[in-house]
Amino acid sequence: MDKIYPQLPLQRIASNRSYNKVNEAPSANSFKNYLQDSLSKQANESTLKISKHASDRIEQRGIELDASTWNKIGSKVSEAKKKGINETLVLVKNAALIVSAKNETVITAMDRQEAGAQIFSNINGAIILD
Numbered sequence: 001m002d003k004i005y006p007q008l009p010l011q012r013i014a015s016n017r018s019y020n021k022v023n024e025a026p027s028a029n030s031f032k033n034y035l036q037d038s039l040s041k042q043a044n045e046s047t048l049k050i051s052k053h054a055s056d057r058i059e060q061r062g063i064e065l066d067a068s069t070w071n072k073i074g075s076k077v078s079e080a081k082k083k084g085i086n087e088t089l090v091l092v093k094n095a096a097l098i099v100s101a102k103n104e105t106v107i108t109a110m111d112r113q114e115a116g117a118q119i120f121s122n123i124n125g126a127i128i129l130d
Contacts, residue, residue, distance in 0.1 A: 048074045048099065054106040061111050063095045069129070076127045077101050085125035091115070092129045101125070 048070065050058070057063075065073075073090055080088050081101040090097040096115035098107045110118070 047104075048077060049103070049105045051105055051107055054097070054109050057109045061109065061114070063109055063111060065092065065095065072129055073097070073099070073127070074104075076129065077104060080125050080127060083125075087123045088125040088127055089120050089123050090127045090129070098123065099127075 069092060073092070077088065077090070077099050078101075081104070086100065086102045087107075088099050088101050090099050091112070094112055095109055096112060096118075097109045098120070099105065100107055
């Protein structure tokens with residue numbers, strides 16, 4: 001039994017890809033945008049969280065810190081984290097804060113007079129802002 005198969009045309013079938021296409025280099029703008037996005041994310045990540053305990057202590061002791069001070073503390077804590085510091089004592093004009101740089105969280109807070117009579121343990125860094 002001989003089977004007869006139909007003949008296929010001998011023409012080239014067009015493909016979807018082009019062999020002569022030149023790859024365009026990525027534009028400098030895309031890198032610039034990526035860099036700006038990355039830096040803005042880092043800036044947003046430098047905001048500190050405040051634990052419930054620290055929030056209670058800040059309220060009880062009447063500690064007031066303005067936004068610029070919080071921003072300075074946040075940036076210095078991020079810098080300390082990059083240097084490998086886990087727990088840090090942050091001293092400002094009217095307050096002393098124990099901050100977990102690892103978690104970027106304020107653990108506890110006290111006024112500066114109360115901090116003068118305390119011994120701080122389990123910290124491996126200090127940030128002094130005046």
